[in-house]
Amino acid sequence: MSKNWLVRFLLIGLIAVLIVSPISAQDRSVNWDQWNAALTDFDLINNQFRVTETQTINFNGTFERGTRRLALTNLEDIRVIGVLWNGEPLAQNCAEQALGAYCVQTEANERVIRYSFPASVTDTRATATFIYDVIGALRIFEGGDQIQWQVISSGRAGTIASSMITVQLPPELAPREAIDPVETSGVSATVMVQASFIIAQATNTLTPNDTFTIRAQFPHTPDARVPAWQGAAVA
Numbered sequence: 001m002s003k004n005w006l007v008r009f010l011l012i013g014l015i016a017v018l019i020v021s022p023i024s025a026q027d028r029s030v031n032w033d034q035w036n037a038a039l040t041d042f043d044l045i046n047n048q049f050r051v052t053e054t055q056t057i058n059f060n061g062t063f064e065r066g067t068r069r070l071a072l073t074n075l076e077d078i079r080v081i082g083v084l085w086n087g088e089p090l091a092q093n094c095a096e097q098a099l100g101a102y103c104v105q106t107e108a109n110e111r112v113i114r115y116s117f118p119a120s121v122t123d124t125r126a127t128a129t130f131i132y133d134v135i136g137a138l139r140i141f142e143g144g145d146q147i148q149w150q151v152i153s154s155g156r157a158g159t160i161a162s163s164m165i166t167v168q169l170p171p172e173l174a175p176r177e178a179i180d181p182v183e184t185s186g187v188s189a190t191v192m193v194q195a196s197f198i199i200a201q202a203t204n205t206l207t208p209n210d211t212f213t214i215r216a217q218f219p220h221t222p223d224a225r226v227p228a229w230q231g232a233a234v235a
Contacts (some may be wrong), residue, residue, distance in 0.1 A: 028061030031158035033125070035206075037151040039167045039214075044145060044224040047138045050081075053130045053151070062122040068113040068130055071153065076136025076227055078111045080104045084129035090115055136227035144180050144217040145173075145224055152186070152212040160206040163187075165214045167198040173218040180218055186211035 033056040041050040057066075070078050083090045083102040093101035100118035104111065113130060139146040151165050165184075169175075174196040175182055182193050184200045187210050192199045200214050 028059075028063070029158060030060070030063070031058050032056060032156075032160040033058060034162045034164075035152060035160045036162075036164045037149075037166070039147065039149060039165070041133075042138075042147075042169055042173065044138065044140075044173075044221040046135075047076075047140070047225040047227055048133055048135045049138070049147070050131070050133050051149070053132075055128045055130075056125065057128060058125050059121050060123060062120055063117070064120045065114065065116040066128065068115075068128075069153075070111045070113070070132070071150070072106075072109045072111060074137060074148075074229060075134055076229070077134075079133045079135065080111070080113060081131040081133060083113060083115050083131075084127075085115070085117055086127050087129075088118070090118075136225075136229070138224070138227065139230060140220070140224045140226045142220055144176075145220050146215065146217045148213065148215040150186075150211060150213040152206060152210070154209040154211050156208045158208060160202075160210075163202040163206060163212050165198075165200040165212070167200075167214065167216060169196040169198070169216075169218055171196050173221070175216060175218050180216070182216040183214075185213045185215070 034054070036054050038052045039049055040052070043049070072078065085100070091098070091101045092103070094103035095101070099116050102113055102115035104113055106112070115128070117126075134149070137147070137149065139148065147167065152160065152163060175193055175198075182191055182198055184191060187206055188203045189200050189212070190203060198214070198216055202212055206212065
């Protein structure tokens with residue numbers, strides 16, 4: 001092998017490394033500007049309510065799909081109504097390569113929503129909306145029925161700058177002052193109750209391991225359906 005040929009070989013190899021390394025070493029991350037949830041359409045007779053969850057996501061790097069996991073603890077079912085991407089509905093399609101679609105599966109004790117974007121995104125912001133009905137999660141007691149819902153669980157990939165939970169109860173179920181507690185757990189939050197409308201706003205940025213849960217009591221509905229999982233020992 002001649003000296004000149006060896007030099008050219010080494011130069012070509014060095015150029016290849018310089019081109020490939022930045023791409024292969026590219027860091028990807030996500031964080032959230034907002035992660036809000038609205039709890040509405042309460043039906044005590046059938047023991048269900050609707051959740052509309054809106055996430056404003058910042059993507060650093062290139063992404064094509066996402067996953068939302070919902071725990072199936074202390075409830076009977078979660079029925080996914082739809083998934084929107086930047087306000088546009090995605091089709092329900094479980095084909096692996098389908099673009100602009102979502103698929104709902106059950107794994108262990110979770111309902112898993114896997115969704116693909118209509119097109120890949122790079123270094124941008126987007127909004128994902130998840131709409132689902134929760135069946136059999138309302139706790140029924142003679143002293144007052146209760147909603148307890150964890151909007152944000154731990155183990156996310158990034159931080160959440162702002163999170164707000166709103167609860168719109170029927171007018172006749174407005175929490176009674178000094179009788180029906182309304183509280184949050186997981187992170188510090190401010191809580192405002194105006195008749196049957198509740199707003200809980202996290203006061204700080206949520207770290208990847210923070211949780212955010214709301215619990216509210218309201219007047220008992222005599223014909224409310226007690227969920228199958230609820231026992232006498234439930235507090």
